[in-house]
Amino acid sequence: MAERLRADLVLEYPFTRTTGPVIGAFLTGLREGIVLGIRRFDGTVLCPPTEYDPETSAPLTELVEVGPGGELVSWTWVDPPRPQSPWEQPHGLGMIRLDGADTPMVHGVLVGGPDELSVGMRVTARWRSEREGHIADLEGFVPEGAGR
Amino acid sequence: MSVDPRVLPAALSGEVRLPEKLAGVESVRSVRTPIRLEYDFIPGAASAGYLNAFADRKILGQRSPVDGAVFVPPRGVDPRHGAATPDYVELPDTGHVGGFCVTRLPIPGRDDLEIPYVSAWIHLDGADVGFLGLVAGIDTSEVRMGMRVRAVWKPDDQLGRTAENILHWAPTGEPDVPVDAAGTNAWHAKQAAGSGERA
Numbered sequence: 239m240a241e242r243l244r245a246d247l248v249l250e251y252p253f254t255r256t257t258g259p260v261i262g263a264f265l266t267g268l269r270e271g272i273v274l275g276i277r278r279f280d281g282t283v284l285c286p287p288t289e290y291d292p293e294t295s296a297p298l299t300e301l302v303e304v305g306p307g308g309e310l311v312s313w314t315w316v317d318p319p320r321p322q323s324p325w326e327q328p329h330g331l332g333m334i335r336l337d338g339a340d341t342p343m344v345h346g347v348l349v350g351g352p353d354e355l356s357v358g359m360r361v362t363a364r365w366r367s368e369r370e371g372h373i374a375d376l377e378g379f380v381p382e383g384a385g386r
Numbered sequence: 387m388s389v390d391p392r393v394l395p396a397a398l399s400g401e402v403r404l405p406e407k408l409a410g411v412e413s414v415r416s417v418r419t420p421i422r423l424e425y426d427f428i429p430g431a432a433s434a435g436y437l438n439a440f441a442d443r444k445i446l447g448q449r450s451p452v453d454g455a456v457f458v459p460p461r462g463v464d465p466r467h468g469a470a471t472p473d474y475v476e477l478p479d480t481g482h483v484g485g486f487c488v489t490r491l492p493i494p495g496r497d498d499l500e501i502p503y504v505s506a507w508i509h510l511d512g513a514d515v516g517f518l519g520l521v522a523g524i525d526t527s528e529v530r531m532g533m534r535v536r537a538v539w540k541p542d543d544q545l546g547r548t549a550e551n552i553l554h555w556a557p558t559g560e561p562d563v564p565v566d567a568a569g570t571n572a573w574h575a576k577q578a579a580g581s582g583e584r585a
Contacts, residue, residue, distance in 0.1 A: 243434050243547060249423040252494050256416050259402040265414040272407060303405045322422065371414035 269371040285339035305336035306363035315352040346378035432462035455514040479537035481510035484569025523556035532568035534560040
Protein backbone atom coordinates (compact mmCIF):
# COMPACT_ATOMS: atom_id res chain seq x y z
CA MET A 239 0.00 0.00 0.00
CA ALA A 240 1.27 3.42 -0.90
CA GLU A 241 2.43 5.83 1.75
CA ARG A 242 -0.36 8.02 3.04
CA LEU A 243 -0.62 11.31 1.16
CA ARG A 244 -0.58 14.61 2.97
CA ALA A 245 -0.24 18.22 1.87
CA ASP A 246 0.26 21.35 3.94
CA LEU A 247 -2.02 23.91 2.35
CA VAL A 248 -2.59 27.61 2.89
CA LEU A 249 -5.71 29.52 1.98
CA GLU A 250 -5.05 33.24 2.06
CA TYR A 251 -6.57 36.43 0.74
CA PRO A 252 -5.59 40.06 1.45
CA PHE A 253 -9.03 41.65 1.70
CA THR A 254 -9.46 45.38 1.99
CA ARG A 255 -12.93 46.49 3.06
CA THR A 256 -14.46 49.90 2.77
CA THR A 257 -15.81 50.90 6.13
CA GLY A 258 -18.72 53.26 5.60
CA PRO A 259 -19.30 56.36 7.73
CA VAL A 260 -20.03 54.66 11.06
CA ILE A 261 -17.40 51.90 11.23
CA GLY A 262 -15.04 54.36 9.54
CA ALA A 263 -15.69 56.86 12.34
CA PHE A 264 -15.10 54.15 14.97
CA LEU A 265 -11.75 53.29 13.36
CA THR A 266 -10.89 56.99 12.98
CA GLY A 267 -11.51 57.34 16.71
CA LEU A 268 -9.22 54.41 17.46
CA ARG A 269 -6.49 56.00 15.36
CA GLU A 270 -6.94 59.23 17.36
CA GLY A 271 -6.93 57.31 20.64
CA ILE A 272 -10.60 57.50 21.60
CA VAL A 273 -13.40 54.92 21.54
CA LEU A 274 -16.72 55.86 19.94
CA GLY A 275 -20.15 54.47 20.55
CA ILE A 276 -23.39 55.43 18.81
CA ARG A 277 -26.55 56.76 20.43
CA ARG A 278 -29.91 55.07 19.94
CA PHE A 279 -33.22 56.92 20.00
CA ASP A 280 -33.87 55.86 23.59
CA GLY A 281 -30.58 57.51 24.59
CA THR A 282 -28.65 54.32 25.19
CA VAL A 283 -25.24 53.92 23.54
CA LEU A 284 -23.98 50.95 21.52
CA CYS A 285 -20.26 50.26 21.55
CA PRO A 286 -18.91 49.17 19.15
CA PRO A 287 -21.25 51.32 17.05
CA THR A 288 -23.57 49.86 14.42
CA GLU A 289 -25.01 51.60 11.36
CA TYR A 290 -28.53 50.54 12.22
CA ASP A 291 -30.56 50.09 15.37
CA PRO A 292 -30.60 46.37 16.15
CA GLU A 293 -34.28 46.47 17.12
CA THR A 294 -35.91 48.96 14.76
CA SER A 295 -33.37 48.94 11.89
CA ALA A 296 -33.47 52.74 11.93
CA PRO A 297 -30.21 54.38 10.81
CA LEU A 298 -28.04 55.64 13.66
CA THR A 299 -25.92 58.76 13.25
CA GLU A 300 -24.82 60.28 16.56
CA LEU A 301 -21.37 59.08 17.55
CA VAL A 302 -20.26 59.77 21.11
CA GLU A 303 -17.01 59.24 22.96
CA VAL A 304 -17.03 56.47 25.58
CA GLY A 305 -14.41 55.09 27.96
CA PRO A 306 -11.48 54.84 28.20
CA GLY A 307 -12.37 53.20 31.52
CA GLY A 308 -15.01 50.52 31.88
CA GLU A 309 -16.21 47.43 33.65
CA LEU A 310 -15.31 43.83 32.93
CA VAL A 311 -18.67 42.15 32.44
CA SER A 312 -17.47 38.66 31.56
CA TRP A 313 -14.16 37.03 30.70
CA THR A 314 -12.28 33.89 29.79
CA TRP A 315 -8.58 33.04 29.91
CA VAL A 316 -6.70 32.26 26.67
CA ASP A 317 -3.62 30.04 27.06
CA PRO A 318 -1.94 29.60 24.71
CA PRO A 319 -3.07 32.16 22.12
CA ARG A 320 -3.55 30.69 18.66
CA PRO A 321 -0.77 31.35 16.12
CA GLN A 322 -2.53 34.26 14.44
CA SER A 323 -3.78 35.92 17.61
CA PRO A 324 -2.92 39.62 17.99
CA TRP A 325 -1.47 38.69 21.40
CA GLU A 326 1.60 36.54 21.88
CA GLN A 327 1.22 36.00 25.63
CA PRO A 328 -1.59 34.24 27.51
CA HIS A 329 -4.28 36.82 28.22
CA GLY A 330 -7.85 37.40 29.21
CA LEU A 331 -10.55 37.86 26.60
CA GLY A 332 -13.25 40.02 28.06
CA MET A 333 -16.58 41.69 27.47
CA ILE A 334 -15.90 45.29 28.50
CA ARG A 335 -18.68 47.81 29.02
CA LEU A 336 -17.01 51.18 28.64
CA ASP A 337 -18.14 54.18 30.70
CA GLY A 338 -20.94 55.88 28.78
CA ALA A 339 -21.85 52.76 26.80
CA ASP A 340 -24.70 50.36 27.47
CA THR A 341 -23.34 47.35 25.61
CA PRO A 342 -20.03 45.55 26.11
CA MET A 343 -17.34 45.03 23.47
CA VAL A 344 -14.93 42.12 23.17
CA HIS A 345 -11.22 42.77 23.61
CA GLY A 346 -8.11 41.43 25.28
CA VAL A 347 -7.52 41.98 28.97
CA LEU A 348 -3.79 42.08 29.55
CA VAL A 349 -2.87 40.72 32.96
CA GLY A 350 -0.43 38.10 34.20
CA GLY A 351 -2.91 35.36 35.07
CA PRO A 352 -6.59 34.47 35.46
CA ASP A 353 -6.51 35.11 39.22
CA GLU A 354 -6.09 38.80 38.41
CA LEU A 355 -9.49 38.92 36.67
CA SER A 356 -12.94 39.20 38.20
CA VAL A 357 -16.37 40.17 36.93
CA GLY A 358 -17.09 43.77 37.81
CA MET A 359 -13.46 44.89 38.01
CA ARG A 360 -12.50 48.27 36.54
CA VAL A 361 -10.30 48.28 33.44
CA THR A 362 -8.99 50.95 31.12
CA ALA A 363 -7.79 51.09 27.51
CA ARG A 364 -4.14 50.66 26.66
CA TRP A 365 -3.22 52.18 23.29
CA ARG A 366 -0.45 51.35 20.89
CA SER A 367 1.88 54.25 20.14
CA GLU A 368 1.66 53.61 16.37
CA ARG A 369 -1.99 53.67 15.25
CA GLU A 370 -3.49 53.27 11.81
CA GLY A 371 -7.27 53.01 12.19
CA HIS A 372 -7.65 49.36 13.13
CA ILE A 373 -9.12 47.51 16.13
CA ALA A 374 -5.55 46.50 17.03
CA ASP A 375 -4.75 50.19 17.67
CA LEU A 376 -6.29 49.32 21.00
CA GLU A 377 -3.71 46.94 22.41
CA GLY A 378 -6.16 45.78 25.05
CA PHE A 379 -7.47 46.65 28.49
CA VAL A 380 -5.56 46.67 31.76
CA PRO A 381 -6.77 46.99 35.37
CA GLU A 382 -7.52 50.61 36.19
CA GLY A 383 -4.67 52.14 38.15
CA ALA A 384 -2.24 49.47 36.98
CA GLY A 385 -0.08 52.34 35.78
CA ARG A 386 1.38 50.64 32.79
CA MET B 387 -40.73 52.53 14.21
CA SER B 388 -40.99 51.77 10.51
CA VAL B 389 -38.35 52.66 7.94
CA ASP B 390 -39.08 53.60 4.35
CA PRO B 391 -36.80 51.31 2.30
CA ARG B 392 -36.78 53.79 -0.60
CA VAL B 393 -35.06 56.49 1.43
CA LEU B 394 -31.28 56.37 1.55
CA PRO B 395 -30.35 55.66 5.17
CA ALA B 396 -28.80 58.60 6.98
CA ALA B 397 -25.82 56.43 7.80
CA LEU B 398 -25.11 56.20 4.06
CA SER B 399 -25.91 59.77 3.19
CA GLY B 400 -23.09 61.37 5.13
CA GLU B 401 -25.09 62.80 8.03
CA VAL B 402 -23.14 61.02 10.72
CA ARG B 403 -22.26 63.37 13.58
CA LEU B 404 -18.86 63.08 15.24
CA PRO B 405 -17.64 64.36 18.62
CA GLU B 406 -15.88 67.77 18.50
CA LYS B 407 -12.60 66.04 19.21
CA LEU B 408 -12.64 64.45 15.74
CA ALA B 409 -13.58 67.60 13.83
CA GLY B 410 -11.32 68.08 10.85
CA VAL B 411 -9.35 64.83 11.12
CA GLU B 412 -9.13 62.65 8.06
CA SER B 413 -11.63 59.78 8.17
CA VAL B 414 -10.66 56.15 7.90
CA ARG B 415 -12.32 54.83 4.75
CA SER B 416 -10.98 51.30 4.48
CA VAL B 417 -9.46 48.60 6.63
CA ARG B 418 -7.26 45.64 5.83
CA THR B 419 -8.82 42.35 6.90
CA PRO B 420 -6.60 39.61 5.48
CA ILE B 421 -7.63 36.02 6.01
CA ARG B 422 -5.26 33.09 6.24
CA LEU B 423 -6.00 29.46 6.94
CA GLU B 424 -3.25 26.87 7.27
CA TYR B 425 -4.39 23.29 7.11
CA ASP B 426 -3.29 19.73 6.40
CA PHE B 427 -5.02 18.01 3.53
CA ILE B 428 -5.16 14.22 3.87
CA PRO B 429 -7.06 12.67 0.96
CA GLY B 430 -9.57 9.90 1.46
CA ALA B 431 -9.42 6.59 -0.40
CA ALA B 432 -10.88 7.78 -3.71
CA SER B 433 -8.75 10.92 -3.90
CA ALA B 434 -5.63 9.01 -2.80
CA GLY B 435 -6.12 6.51 -5.62
CA TYR B 436 -6.51 9.38 -8.07
CA LEU B 437 -3.38 11.18 -6.82
CA ASN B 438 -1.24 8.02 -6.64
CA ALA B 439 -2.11 7.20 -10.25
CA PHE B 440 -0.78 10.57 -11.39
CA ALA B 441 2.76 9.36 -10.59
CA ASP B 442 2.30 6.88 -13.49
CA ARG B 443 0.82 9.54 -15.79
CA LYS B 444 -2.62 8.06 -15.36
CA ILE B 445 -5.91 9.89 -14.79
CA LEU B 446 -8.48 7.86 -12.87
CA GLY B 447 -12.19 8.41 -12.61
CA GLN B 448 -14.90 6.32 -10.98
CA ARG B 449 -17.99 4.81 -12.56
CA SER B 450 -21.45 5.14 -11.06
CA PRO B 451 -23.04 1.74 -10.42
CA VAL B 452 -26.44 3.36 -11.04
CA ASP B 453 -26.12 4.48 -14.67
CA GLY B 454 -22.45 4.16 -15.57
CA ALA B 455 -21.69 7.90 -15.44
CA VAL B 456 -17.95 8.53 -15.00
CA PHE B 457 -16.80 11.12 -12.47
CA VAL B 458 -13.37 12.70 -12.36
CA PRO B 459 -11.79 13.44 -9.95
CA PRO B 460 -13.26 10.42 -8.17
CA ARG B 461 -14.88 11.13 -4.82
CA GLY B 462 -15.97 7.63 -3.87
CA VAL B 463 -19.63 8.36 -4.39
CA ASP B 464 -22.16 9.25 -7.07
CA PRO B 465 -23.41 12.55 -5.63
CA ARG B 466 -26.77 12.24 -7.39
CA HIS B 467 -27.71 8.93 -5.81
CA GLY B 468 -25.47 8.60 -2.77
CA ALA B 469 -24.22 5.33 -4.21
CA ALA B 470 -20.63 4.22 -3.50
CA THR B 471 -18.41 4.13 -6.60
CA PRO B 472 -15.71 1.53 -5.86
CA ASP B 473 -14.71 0.95 -9.51
CA TYR B 474 -11.96 3.06 -11.00
CA VAL B 475 -11.86 3.86 -14.71
CA GLU B 476 -8.63 4.86 -16.42
CA LEU B 477 -9.23 7.88 -18.64
CA PRO B 478 -7.20 9.19 -21.56
CA ASP B 479 -5.38 12.51 -21.31
CA THR B 480 -7.47 13.96 -24.13
CA GLY B 481 -10.77 15.78 -24.06
CA HIS B 482 -12.32 19.11 -24.85
CA VAL B 483 -12.93 22.50 -23.29
CA GLY B 484 -16.42 22.51 -21.79
CA GLY B 485 -16.25 26.08 -20.55
CA PHE B 486 -13.51 28.56 -19.79
CA CYS B 487 -12.58 31.87 -18.25
CA VAL B 488 -9.86 34.33 -19.31
CA THR B 489 -8.29 35.98 -16.27
CA ARG B 490 -6.60 39.31 -16.90
CA LEU B 491 -5.89 40.37 -13.31
CA PRO B 492 -3.15 38.86 -11.16
CA ILE B 493 -4.21 36.79 -8.17
CA PRO B 494 -2.35 37.46 -4.91
CA GLY B 495 -0.10 34.56 -4.07
CA ARG B 496 -0.15 33.08 -7.58
CA ASP B 497 2.87 34.73 -9.18
CA ASP B 498 3.32 31.51 -11.17
CA LEU B 499 0.27 32.36 -13.29
CA GLU B 500 1.24 34.73 -16.06
CA ILE B 501 -1.69 36.89 -17.11
CA PRO B 502 -3.75 36.65 -19.16
CA TYR B 503 -4.38 32.95 -18.57
CA VAL B 504 -7.25 30.60 -19.31
CA SER B 505 -8.78 28.28 -16.73
CA ALA B 506 -11.21 25.78 -18.18
CA TRP B 507 -13.47 22.89 -17.45
CA ILE B 508 -11.72 20.01 -19.19
CA HIS B 509 -14.12 17.24 -20.21
CA LEU B 510 -12.02 14.12 -20.73
CA ASP B 511 -13.02 11.60 -23.36
CA GLY B 512 -15.09 9.01 -21.50
CA ALA B 513 -15.85 11.23 -18.50
CA ASP B 514 -19.29 12.69 -17.81
CA VAL B 515 -18.15 15.72 -15.83
CA GLY B 516 -15.40 18.25 -16.31
CA PHE B 517 -12.50 19.11 -14.05
CA LEU B 518 -10.44 22.29 -13.85
CA GLY B 519 -7.26 22.90 -15.78
CA LEU B 520 -5.21 25.63 -17.44
CA VAL B 521 -5.30 25.96 -21.21
CA ALA B 522 -2.09 27.18 -22.84
CA GLY B 523 -0.25 26.95 -26.14
CA ILE B 524 -2.84 29.10 -27.87
CA ASP B 525 -3.78 32.75 -27.89
CA THR B 526 -6.45 33.42 -25.26
CA SER B 527 -8.74 34.89 -27.92
CA GLU B 528 -8.67 31.55 -29.81
CA VAL B 529 -9.92 29.41 -26.91
CA ARG B 530 -13.48 28.20 -27.43
CA MET B 531 -16.06 25.81 -26.05
CA GLY B 532 -15.65 22.42 -27.70
CA MET B 533 -11.95 22.87 -28.53
CA ARG B 534 -10.09 19.53 -28.39
CA VAL B 535 -7.16 19.45 -25.97
CA ARG B 536 -4.46 17.08 -24.71
CA ALA B 537 -2.57 17.20 -21.41
CA VAL B 538 0.97 18.56 -21.39
CA TRP B 539 2.78 16.61 -18.67
CA LYS B 540 5.86 17.39 -16.66
CA PRO B 541 8.93 15.39 -17.65
CA ASP B 542 8.82 11.79 -16.34
CA ASP B 543 11.57 12.42 -13.78
CA GLN B 544 9.52 15.23 -12.23
CA LEU B 545 6.26 13.32 -11.84
CA GLY B 546 4.79 13.19 -8.36
CA ARG B 547 1.57 11.98 -6.81
CA THR B 548 -0.20 15.20 -7.69
CA ALA B 549 -2.49 16.69 -10.30
CA GLU B 550 0.22 19.33 -10.76
CA ASN B 551 1.88 16.76 -13.05
CA ILE B 552 -0.30 18.24 -15.77
CA LEU B 553 1.26 21.60 -16.59
CA HIS B 554 -1.62 22.64 -18.79
CA TRP B 555 -3.86 21.54 -21.65
CA ALA B 556 -2.92 22.32 -25.23
CA PRO B 557 -5.05 22.25 -28.39
CA THR B 558 -4.73 19.08 -30.49
CA GLY B 559 -5.85 20.71 -33.74
CA GLU B 560 -8.65 18.15 -34.20
CA PRO B 561 -12.09 19.42 -35.25
CA ASP B 562 -14.08 20.95 -32.37
CA VAL B 563 -16.75 19.04 -30.49
CA PRO B 564 -20.06 20.65 -31.56
CA VAL B 565 -21.30 23.07 -28.90
CA ASP B 566 -24.48 21.01 -28.44
CA ALA B 567 -22.35 18.07 -27.39
CA ALA B 568 -19.68 20.01 -25.48
CA GLY B 569 -19.24 20.36 -21.73
CA THR B 570 -22.36 20.00 -19.66
CA ASN B 571 -24.58 20.25 -22.75
CA ALA B 572 -23.79 16.59 -23.50
CA TRP B 573 -24.58 15.65 -19.92
CA HIS B 574 -27.90 17.49 -19.89
CA ALA B 575 -28.89 16.03 -23.26
CA LYS B 576 -28.15 12.55 -22.02
CA GLN B 577 -30.06 13.05 -18.77
CA ALA B 578 -33.03 14.49 -20.67
CA ALA B 579 -33.06 11.56 -23.07
CA GLY B 580 -32.96 9.18 -20.13
CA SER B 581 -30.21 7.30 -21.92
CA GLY B 582 -28.10 6.81 -18.86
CA GLU B 583 -27.08 3.32 -20.01
CA ARG B 584 -23.42 3.00 -20.89
CA ALA B 585 -21.25 0.16 -21.99
